Amino acid sequence: MRFFKFSLLIVSAALLIQSCDSGEKEDEALDNLMTDKKSVEISQAQLEIMDGLIKSIPTPLEISALIKDEGIKFSPHLLNPANNVQKYSTNAKRAFNLGIYGADLGYINIYDEKQEAITYLDAVLSLSDQLKMSQFFDLATIKRMATNSKDLDSLMDISTSNFEKMNAYLQEHKRGNLSAYMVLGGWIEGLNILSEVSKSSKDVKLMEKVGEQKIALGQIMLLLDIYKNDPVVAEMLPSMQELKKIFDTIEIVQVYKEPTITNIGGIMMVQDNSSTTIKITQADIDAIASKAKEIRNKIIG
Secondary structure, eight states: OOBOSSSTTTTTTOOOBOOOSOHHHHHHHHHTOOOSSOOOOOOHHHHHHHHHHHHHSBOTHHHHHHHHHTTOOOOGGGSOOGGGGGGOOSHHHHHHHHHHHHHHHHHHHHTTOHHHHHHHHHHHHHHHHHTTOGGGBOHHHHHHHHTOGGGHHHHHHHHHHHHHHHHHHHHHTTOHHHHHHHHHHHHHHHHHHHHHHHHHHOOHHHHHHHHHHHHHHHHHHHHHHHTTTSHHHHHHHHHHHHHHHHHTTOEEEEEOOOOEEEEETTEEEEEOOOEEEEEOOHHHHHHHHHHHHHHHHHHHO
């Protein structure tokens, strides 16, 4: 399973960071990367916790793959319209929706929708430019790799490594809250897509995948708690706490069974016999879908 390294942009499998030629150019660009309200000071220990949390949150890329594997058709109406990019006038909105569009690109790429990918890449690049980050993206390589499914794994590996470095740099320059905004935006978009598809299809595997997001939400809440004094995060917390209350009713039961060891061709193989059961109802799915859409609409509105 792949994990967040910086934001849901990684999940999109459509972004590639290009190293700058000059350290001074990086410093100037990131010094200009200002949020709309005063940045919240956090300790080094909190930075390390945040980095670990970001890495531990599962990406929605596997969610998109599961949706496709279950025979569900591509639904462009689930995406945040690319032309919405024009109305994001604050850096907080831009960062949130950079995460949103990253998740959308992941969904688009899984379905190999090349024209949609180009449109959404343009939206991503527009936001990154407004956030003074466009110099980190190699446009030609991005468009080539994002529209070629054979390059998906290579792009994921490259972007993962480089986004990790950029995350550390943003944190060093006290811009780590942008990471939190993008992570939240991307995760909520992935949940919105998954829960909407699950609500209409009533597919058992998809319903269980919605239930699994209870674990990811726990990590998201810990991440937001680090920035609870940030005005932007503080505004989002009540809605996120309401979402958590809905997820609290879902039961995840893990049953441990002793592993078995078998000898196959002289090689000892360990078989994990443990299992996980997720108890979730259609009513739970409907409630989650409704709250996820409400939060998501606040972000994209």
